[in-house]
Amino acid sequence: MRYSPLVGGPHAQCPVCRLVMKAPEERPDAPLGCPRCGASVHRRKPESLARTTAYLVAALICYVPANLYPIMRSTSLGRAQEDTIVSGVAYLYHSGMWPLGTIVLIASVVVPIAKIVSLGGLVASVRRRSRWRPRDRAATYRIVELVGRWSMVDVYVVTILVALVHLGTLANVEVMFGAVFFAAVVVLTILAAESFDPRLIWDVLEEEEGRDVRT
Amino acid sequence: MRIIGCRECDAVVVEPFVPDGGAAYCDRCGGLLFRRHSRTIEVCFALVVAAAILFAVANLYPFLAFQMQGQTTRTTLVSGTRALLDQGENAVAALVFLTTIASPACEIGLLLYVLAPVHFGVRLPGLALAFRFVEQFRPWSMMEVFLIGILVAGVKLADLAEIVPGIALYAFGLLIPILAAASNFLDAELVWRRIAGEP
Ligand SMILES: [Zn+2]
Numbered sequence: 001m002r003y004s005p006l007v008g009g010p011h012a013q014c015p016v017c018r019l020v021m022k023a024p025e026e027r028p029d030a031p032l033g034c035p036r037c038g039a040s041v042h043r044r045k046p047e048s049l050a051r052t053t054a055y056l057v058a059a060l061i062c063y064v065p066a067n068l069y070p071i072m073r074s075t076s077l078g079r080a081q082e083d084t085i086v087s088g089v090a091y092l093y094h095s096g097m098w099p100l101g102t103i104v105l106i107a108s109v110v111v112p113i114a115k116i117v118s119l120g121g122l123v124a125s126v127r128r129r130s131r132w133r134p135r136d137r138a139a140t141y142r143i144v145e146l147v148g149r150w151s152m153v154d155v156y157v158v159t160i161l162v163a164l165v166h167l168g169t170l171a172n173v174e175v176m177f178g179a180v181f182f183a184a185v186v187v188l189t190i191l192a193a194e195s196f197d198p199r200l201i202w203d204v205l206e207e208e209e210g211r212d213v214r215t
Numbered sequence: 216m217r218i219i220g221c222r223e224c225d226a227v228v229v230e231p232f233v234p235d236g237g238a239a240y241c242d243r244c245g246g247l248l249f250r251r252h253s254r255t256i257e258v259c260f261a262l263v264v265a266a267a268i269l270f271a272v273a274n275l276y277p278f279l280a281f282q283m284q285g286q287t288t289r290t291t292l293v294s295g296t297r298a299l300l301d302q303g304e305n306a307v308a309a310l311v312f313l314t315t316i317a318s319p320a321c322e323i324g325l326l327l328y329v330l331a332p333v334h335f336g337v338r339l340p341g342l343a344l345a346f347r348f349v350e351q352f353r354p355w356s357m358m359e360v361f362l363i364g365i366l367v368a369g370v371k372l373a374d375l376a377e378i379v380p381g382i383a384l385y386a387f388g389l390l391i392p393i394l395a396a397a398s399n400f401l402d403a404e405l406v407w408r409r410i411a412g413e414p
Contacts, residue, residue, distance in 0.1 A: 011220070011225075011227060013220040013222070013225060016347050016350050016351075017343075017346075017347075017403070017404075017407045018219065018220060018222060018403075018404065018407075019407075020218050020219060020220040020227055036343070036407060036411045037343045037346070037347055037407065037410075037411075038343055038344065038347070039347055076375060088371075091371065092367070092370065092371075095370070095374070097370050100366065100367055100370055103363060103367075104367060107363075134224075134244070135243075135244060135245055138223055138224060138244040138245065138246065139245065141223070142223070142246065149354070149357050149360055150360055150363075152314060152357050152360045152361075152364075153360050153363050153364050153367065154364075155307065155310065155311065155364075156295075156311070156315075156360065156361050156363075156364025156365070156368075157364045157367045157368045157371070159295040159296075159298070159299060159307075159311050159364070160279065160290060160295055160364060160365060160368035161368050161371065161372070162295070162298045162299060162302065163288075163290040163294045163295040163297070163298040164279060164281040164288050164290050164368070164372065165281065165288070165372070165375075166288065166298070167283060167286050167288065170283060170284060170286065171283055171375065171376070174302060175299065175302050175304050175307065179304070179307060180304065180306060180307055183306070183307050183310050187310065190354065194354065198223045198224065198244075199223065199224055199225040201224070201244075202224040202225060202226075202243070202244065
């Protein structure tokens with residue numbers, strides 16, 4: 001194997017410029033300053049599991065009203081209609097735009113809950129000091145980080161509709177508070193993903209490797 | 216011999232030789248270690264200049280016009296934020312402003328500020344700080360998602376009225392692949408070495 005995590009004692013890696021530096025032997029978790037870019041360096045993201053869990057719980061709480069309550073109300077020639085996330089998807093399917101409907105369904109309904117579940121699973125696996133398929137868990141985290149932003153699409157759709165359709169009694173679109181909860185879900189899941197430190201997945205394996213070397 | 220670390224699993228490796236245009240992945244977790252582009256600074260600088268021009272166009276001109284019974288409304292990037300503010304949705308307005316205007320503007324502007332002096336071999340103050348912020352703004356810059364949002368909104372309104380795409384929409388359509396190419400070509404490690412004056 002080419003990697004050698006224990007070479008030369010504890011090390012830390014700058015989260016911004018990725019410079020690898022020696023961490024102090026007796027207090028490896030003390031914060032350092034990066035000599036190259038000046039960012040503050042922690043060996044692991046501080047309080048990673050607690051912060052990720054907090055963001056996930058908050059996101060889960062907001063997920064319910066985000067889907068139950070309407071995100072917008074559109075009035076057209078005196079006829080008012082309230083739309084939730086799901087009814088917006090249904091509309092796209094009914095008008096034959098199933099590729100867009102599928103994108104929105106995945107981005108707005110599936111991605112947020114899948115993100116909450118997989119990050120929750122990652123946090124639980126690290127807490128239980130699991131050694132199960134670390135490569136797959138690392139890949140899961142990579143995907144979560146990559147797709148999370150696409151949930152914003154519904155927030156943008158509402159924004160554009162509101163900006164375009166304001167013709168008084170003829171046609172009008174208003175934001176409703178479901179959209180606020182939905183935006184909160186997106187932001188909270190992005191913050192949760194940023195708080196999680198994927199290096200924790202490997203720490204338990206590294207400790208065991210170290211033990212093997214000594215015995 | 217240089218020591219580099221894997222961002223995702225913290226494995227420390229001796230930097231492997233990678234031919235120009237190639238990439239190195241972590242043996243342990245499979246994460247991307249780096250992509251090597253020897254001409255990264257020239258290529259990225261050119262791409263970012265193009266992105267800055269397109270971003271200006273995308274901000275100045277309307278991206279959709281909506282015509283219904285003789286009345287027309289047009290939207291620009293900023294009018295979405297303004298409409299949300301008018302309806303009292305300040306938090307959502309702030310989020311939309313951050314992700315579609317502020318973050319992309321900072322990302323493009325700061326990249327220009329960093330790449331131009333590195334490209335021309337000039338020393339300017341605050342390069343390290345500026346490049347740090349580029350990394351920090353990137354997750355909050357969501358223009359490609361906004362483009363899909365425009366498409367969905369257009370489809371939803373197509374029954375109701377006539378939708379006319381504007382110049383900004385085409386600028387957007389060009390801007391997104393150019394920005395994606397720029398961040399693909401950006402060999403951040405090389406830029407950091409140039410900023411720090413390392414060989
Ligand atoms: Zn790795």
